[in-house]
Amino acid sequence: MMDKITVSAPGKLMLLGEHAVVYGYPCIVSAVDNYLSVKGEVIDSAYDQYNIGETNDDFIETAVDTVRKKYHIDNKVILTTTSELTGYGLGSSAAVTVATIKLLDEFFDIGLRGEDLFNLSYKCIRKHQPLASGYDIASAIYGGTIYFDGRTKKVKRLSDQSLKLIIGFSGIKADTVDMVRKVSDLNEKNPDITKNIFISISTLVKNAEAAIINKDWKLLGKLMNQNQELLVKLGVSSPKLDEMVKSAVTAGAYGAKISGAGGGDCIIALIEKSQKEKIEKAIINTGGEILHLDVGNPMGVCLS
Numbered sequence: 001m002m003d004k005i006t007v008s009a010p011g012k013l014m015l016l017g018e019h020a021v022v023y024g025y026p027c028i029v030s031a032v033d034n035y036l037s038v039k040g041e042v043i044d045s046a047y048d049q050y051n052i053g054e055t056n057d058d059f060i061e062t063a064v065d066t067v068r069k070k071y072h073i074d075n076k077v078i079l080t081t082t083s084e085l086t087g088y089g090l091g092s093s094a095a096v097t098v099a100t101i102k103l104l105d106e107f108f109d110i111g112l113r114g115e116d117l118f119n120l121s122y123k124c125i126r127k128h129q130p131l132a133s134g135y136d137i138a139s140a141i142y143g144g145t146i147y148f149d150g151r152t153k154k155v156k157r158l159s160d161q162s163l164k165l166i167i168g169f170s171g172i173k174a175d176t177v178d179m180v181r182k183v184s185d186l187n188e189k190n191p192d193i194t195k196n197i198f199i200s201i202s203t204l205v206k207n208a209e210a211a212i213i214n215k216d217w218k219l220l221g222k223l224m225n226q227n228q229e230l231l232v233k234l235g236v237s238s239p240k241l242d243e244m245v246k247s248a249v250t251a252g253a254y255g256a257k258i259s260g261a262g263g264g265d266c267i268i269a270l271i272e273k274s275q276k277e278k279i280e281k282a283i284i285n286t287g288g289e290i291l292h293l294d295v296g297n298p299m300g301v302c303l304s
């Protein structure tokens with residue numbers, strides 16, 4: 001058994017398909033080059049020890065307990081996390097879950113394959129967020145830009161190239177559980193309306209898959225704008241996010257939209273490189289903070 005190991009998993013940004021993916025439709029997600037790392041050591045003690053800073057301890061405990069029960073592991077561990085993801089809605093819960101399970105897999109020679117890692121991590125996440133689609137888990141495992149099928153949970157790798165995206169943080173922390181519940185309430189009251197929206201979103205996602213493969217950024221931007229209109233109809237945008245999105249498009253972005261649950265966190269704007277400064281300024285003028293991240297290129301969970 002190794003002495004100490006560190007495992008890192010990347011954060012993510014949803015490119016298209018949020019909310020619809022909860023109902024079994026597809027989405028497209030990219031990894032970002034901000035990571036969450038878990039360092040582990042086996043200790044001779046009656047208890048586990050977690051040094052987790054701002055990371056959500058519930059998720060790490062759930063991951064350890066789940067692996068321990070399933071694989072009958074008695075050894076205790078010290079786990080220490082460092083996170084570049086916390087606070088921006090970049091997927092820290094998924095990243096800490098995936099990194100912790102991967103670390104235990106390496107320590108105790110469990111032999112998990114990608115699919116096993118997904119299933120186990122997804123089981124853990126659903127203990128806290130029963131409606132979660134698992135797209136963020138898939139992104140933390142595989143990295144790059146992937147097409148994620150919300151029904152089968154199958155992943156298709158679309159690209160490992162950086163995407164020219166500007167990320168604007170709204171300064172407000174989104175409450176994913178609350179936003180998912182809001183859409184679920186609408187779905188119960190008006191299933192015909194939501195079904196039409198979800199189907200339209202899934203068509204955009206399928207067209208976006210081709211646009212990414214063909215590097216047709218103009219088309220991808222247009223599809224992002226259409227996705228944003230549908231998210232507004234679902235009621236998950238906000239005046240602040242609307243303003244940030246509008247400012248980016250007016251300043252020349254190919255397209256812009258919220259990324260993730262909505263209500264807060266980040267917007268993404270697809271741009272041509274020459275327009276970068278102008279669009280960043282426009283977003284800053286609305287009160288947004290620019291996050292400088294490489295999107296789409298980072299690899300998935302790995303030993304570091």
Ligand code: PMV
Pocket residue numbers: 014017018019020021022089091131132133134135136174176180259260261262265
């Ligand atoms: O929590 P976020 O910001 O990564 O966004 C969640 C995306 C949803 O589609 C709304 C929920 C899900 O689990 O897919």
